[in-house]
Each structure stands twice: as C-alpha cells, then as structure tokens.
Amino acid sequence: MNISPEFIASVQSELIARLDLRRTDISGMHDEQLRGLAQRCIRDILATRGLPMGVEPQRVERQLLQEAVGCGVLEDLLADESVTEIMVNGAGTVFVERAGRLSLAPLQFSSERALSRVIERLLVATGRRVDEGSPMVDARLADGSRINVVIPPLALNGPAITIRKFGQRRLELADLLAFGALSVDMARFLEVATLERRNVVVSGGTGSGKTTLLNVLSQLIPPGERVVTIEDSAELQLGHPNLVTLQARPSNLEGQGLVSIRDLVRNALRMRPDRIVVGECRGGEALDMLQAMNTGHNGSLTTAHANTPRDLLSRLEVMVLMAGMDLPVLAIREQIASAVNLIVQQARFACGARRIVLIAEVTGMEGGRIQMQDLFRFERTGVNASGHTEGYFTGCGNLPVFLEPLQGTAQTMNPSCFDRRSA
Numbered sequence: 001m002n003i004s005p006e007f008i009a010s011v012q013s014e015l016i017a018r019l020d021l022r023r024t025d026i027s028g029m030h031d032e033q034l035r036g037l038a039q040r041c042i043r044d045i046l047a048t049r050g051l052p053m054g055v056e057p058q059r060v061e062r063q064l065l066q067e068a069v070g071c072g073v074l075e076d077l078l079a080d081e082s083v084t085e086i087m088v089n090g091a092g093t094v095f096v097e098r099a100g101r102l103s104l105a106p107l108q109f110s111s112e113r114a115l116s117r118v119i120e121r122l123l124v125a126t127g128r129r130v131d132e133g134s135p136m137v138d139a140r141l142a143d144g145s146r147i148n149v150v151i152p153p154l155a156l157n158g159p160a161i162t163i164r165k166f167g168q169r170r171l172e173l174a175d176l177l178a179f180g181a182l183s184v185d186m187a188r189f190l191e192v193a194t195l196e197r198r199n200v201v202v203s204g205g206t207g208s209g210k211t212t213l214l215n216v217l218s219q220l221i222p223p224g225e226r227v228v229t230i231e232d233s234a235e236l237q238l239g240h241p242n243l244v245t246l247q248a249r250p251s252n253l254e255g256q257g258l259v260s261i262r263d264l265v266r267n268a269l270r271m272r273p274d275r276i277v278v279g280e281c282r283g284g285e286a287l288d289m290l291q292a293m294n295t296g297h298n299g300s301l302t303t304a305h306a307n308t309p310r311d312l313l314s315r316l317e318v319m320v321l322m323a324g325m326d327l328p329v330l331a332i333r334e335q336i337a338s339a340v341n342l343i344v345q346q347a348r349f350a351c352g353a354r355r356i357v358l359i360a361e362v363t364g365m366e367g368g369r370i371q372m373q374d375l376f377r378f379e380r381t382g383v384n385a386s387g388h389t390e391g392y393f394t395g396c397g398n399l400p401v402f403l404e405p406l407q408g409t410a411q412t413m414n415p416s417c418f419d420r421r422s423a
Contacts, residue, residue: 008110011064014045039065072118073107074163078145084165085207090158091115097207100352112158119149119159128250140233140247164207170237171216181209182356183393185417186376189359189400192413193342194220197275197299198402203312204346209354210303211235211279213346217301218277225299228268230261231279244271261285262323265292278302284323286316293339309343309360313370316340330368337365341402343372349389361400373398375418394421 015038042064066075077083077096085097091109095102109115123129126139126147135154139147146164173187182190193200194217202210202217218238221227226242234247246268251258261278262285268276269292276292278285281304293300304319306312313336320332345358359376374396381391395418403413 006110008060008063009114011042011045011049012110012114015041015064070118071122072109072114073105074118074122074161077105077107078143078163078165081167086161086163086165088115088159088161090155090160092158097352100348100354115159115161116151119151119161122147122161123149134250137250138233140235144235144237146233146235164235166235166237170219170239171212172219173216176213176216179354181213181354183376185395186356186359186393189376189413189417190217190344191220192403194299195222196402198341199293199298199339200301200342200344201281201312201316201340202301202303202344202346203306203309204303205305205307205348208346208348210346212354213344213356214277214279214301214303221275221299225274226272227275227277228271228273229277229279230264230268232261235279236277238277244268244273262288265289268292269295269297273297274299276300280304281316281319283319286319287323287325287335290316290320290335290339294335306345309345309358309372312343312345313340313362313372333368333370334365337362337370351383351388353389361398361402363401373401375400392421395419 046060063073066072071078073094074086074088077086077094082098083096084100087095087097087102088109089095091112091114094105094107096105109118119130122141123137123139125142128137128139130137130149130151132151132153135151137149141147141163144166146166148162149159151159173191176182177184177187190200200217202213204210215236215238218227218229218236218240221240223241226244227238227240228244228246229236229238230246230248232248234245236245246264248261248264249257249259261281262283265276265278265285265288274297276289276297277300278289279302281289281302286304289300289302304312304315306315313333316336317329317332320327320335340362343358343360343362344356345360346354347357348354355378356376357378358374360372360374363371363373365371375398376393376395378393379391380389382389384390397418397420399415399418
C-alpha cells in the first residue's frame with residue numbers, strides 16, 4: 001500500500017515541531033547523532049498516531065528518516081549504480097536515466113518544503129547556496145556527481161534538480177570499446193593523436209558522453225607532463241601525477257568575487273602547463289583556449305556543444321567574438337585552423353547508446369574557409385527489433401595529414417585503418 005504524501009507531511013511537521021520545542025541545536029550534531037534523535041522522535045510520533053492498515057512500519061520510518069535528515073526519495077537513487085542521471089521536476093515528479101533511457105520513477109516528495117530541505121542538505125557540503133536572490137546553482141557533490149538546481153520564481157512548477165552521476169571507477173579506452181562506442185582503429189588513432197600532442201575538441205549534444213571521452217583521453221597523457229584542468233564544476237577524474245585542478249567561482253550576493261573560466265585559462269598560462277584541459281568552452285574563454293593551443297601548449301583538450309564538426313567551427317567563431325575583441329572573421333578562422341587539429345563528434349541515440357559518430361581533421365584554410373577531412377565515421381544501418389541502433393564503424397579513405405611526417409608511435413598506424421569498409 002502506498003503511503004499518502006499528506007500523512008508523511010503531517011508527521012514531518014510534527015517532527016520539526018518537537019525538535020523546536022526541545023530547542024535542539026541540530027547544526028552542531030554529527031550525522032549519526034541527528035539520525036538517532038530523529039529516529040526516536042519518529043517512532044514516538046508513529047506510536048501515538050498509529051499507522052494506516054497495510055502499511056509497513058519500517059518502510060514509513062525509513063521514508064520519514066530520509067526526508068528528515070537525508071536526501072529523501074533521492075537517497076536510494078544516489079546509491080543505485082545503474083542510475084546515471086536524476087531529474088526532479090517539482091515535488092511530485094522524478095525521472096531517472098538508466099542505460100541512456102529516461103523513465104518516470106514511482107517516487108515523489110511529500111511536499112515542496114521537503115524538497116527544499118533536501119536541496120539545502122545537498123548543497124551544504126559544496127559551499128554553494130541557492131535562494132531567491134540567486135535562484136540557480138551548479139555544484140559538485142562529494143561523490144563527484146554534478147548537480148544543477150533551479151528554484152522559483154525561475155522554475156514555475158517547483159524546484160528542479162538535475163544530478164549527473166559519475167562512476168567511481170575511471171573508464172579507459174578498453175571500456176569504451178566494450179560499450180561499442182568506437183572501433184579498435186579509432187581507439188588506436190585517438191591514442192596516437194594524444195601521445196603526439198594533437199589539439200582535440202570533443203563535440204556533441206548534452207548527455208552524449210563528451211566529458212567521459214575527455215576523461216579517457218586525458219588519462220593517455222604521459223606522466224612526465226604537467227596538466228592543468230579548468231572547469232565550471234569539477235567533473236574530470238584524472239589520475240595524473242602532475243595535475244592541477246582549477247574550478248571557476250561564481251560571484252557572491254554582492255556581485256563580487258567572480259572568477260570565470262576565462263580568468264583561469266589566462267592564469268593557467270603562467271603555471272608552466274604542458275597541456276591545458278578545459279571541461280567545456282561556452283563563451284569568451286574559447287579565444288584564450290585557442291591562444292594557448294597556438295602558443296606552445298600542444299595536446300590541449302576541451303569540449304563544446306555542437307551537432308556536427310562544421311557547426312563546431314561556426315560556434316567557435318561566435319564564442320571568440322563573445323570575448324569582446326573586435327577581430328575580423330578571417331583572423332578568427334586562421335586562429336581556429338591553426339589551433340584545432342582534430343574534432344571528435346559524439347552522439348547519443350534514441351536507444352540510449354553513446355558513440356563516436358565522426359572524427360574529422362582540420363587541414364588548414366583555403367579561400368577564407370576552414371578545410372576539414374573526415375577520417376572515421378559511424379554508418380547507421382537501421383534499428384533492430386529491440387529498438388537498438390545498428391551500424392558499423394569505417395574509415396573515410398583519407399590519411400591524416402599530421403601522421404605523414406611523424407615517426408615512432410605514428411608508424412604503428414597502418415594506412416589501411418583509414419580505408420572505407422562496408423557492413
């Protein structure tokens with residue numbers, strides 16, 4: 001039997017009233033002490049009130065305890081490793097993503113007030129806050145998950161939470177191969193490109209796996225190089241011995257203290273980095289990133305939102321203009337053509353599968369237009385009976401320009417890897 005939200009809300013209200021009457025300073029209590037106190041109060045309340053017929057006392061007690069001092073209905077979802085994303089659309093609606101597919105969870109908060117308390121508890125350890133004066137926040141939870149919160153008046157149907165969970169184990173190229181995200185030839189090529197210090201931009205839509213691929217490529221960087229990572233909220237999980245992780249900071253309530261991605265990119269140039277890894281370029285920092293790639297920091301990596309490699313080049317132009325520099329378009333294109341070597345396009349299909357659908361090489365400028373050639377692509381052949389997208393990976397018949405003059409690792413790439421293939 002389902003427990004009515006009204007019953008849960010009324011018990012929660014009585015619990016809060018009892019704690020207030022006792023003048024309990026819960027802020028100074030450890031988690032175990034607070035849980036123990038709340039559990040005793042809940043048992044007293046349930047013993048006095050009684051329970052509806054057919055309802056298990058342990059289940060009610062657990063739900064009440066989770067909402068009182070835990071993360072409410074999100075607690076079990078956060079512990080469930082099969083859940084990769086949690087989306088809360090107000091107190092009454094919770095969606096989850098499993099294996100790339102969204103589904104409505106049979107869960108809901110007892111009230112909007114209970115949801116607001118959970119938001120406060122999730123954010124307290126991050127050092128960030130959300131209120132009417134600052135109704136949006138991006139932060140990183142203790143387990144590495146990324147959380148975004150939007151509250152009224154911006155969110156019209158109640159507080160909205162989006163939690164992107166990240167696995168505790170670092171994925172490697174072998175894992176992406178096992179998932180069918182790329183072919184063996186593509187994996188070897190990306191490994192060679194990283195070792196040979198090619199500047200790579202990972203492009204794709206939201207949730208397509210850009211950050212995961214960036215993590216994997218970053219782990220291929222040799223241990224003798226100094227790496228500086230720059231992010232809005234820290235998501236990269238690099239096990240590199242010479243690593244500096246920088247995170248941007250929003251302004252405070254007085255509008256002071258802002259440290260942007262662009263500020264961090266400029267500062268990173270003074271930190272003697274061999275490579276700079278920017279979690280995502282979405283504004284004027286693209287200009288500083290291109291400048292870094294053009295001034296001796298070869299092998300740098302970043303991501304950006306775009307539907308195709310050609311769209312990415314157009315977006316980079318716009319982002320450079322957002323820096324406020326009055327640069328001619330031709331000069332911007334020359335900077336992009338000189339800085340960016342490879343574009344790796346990620347995509348998430350309707351079945352939930354995430355794959356690299358295209359790897360393109362920037363070959364230079366001609367007639368005022370940036371020239372590219374496709375190296376590898378995923379050829380889609382259809383959808384099988386279970387709804388999964390089918391297809392095959394193939395070369396595009398073009399040999400990468402940057403491999404020709406190289407020795408060593410580049411010589412391990414067989415030219416036949418880039419040949420066109422049929423299904």
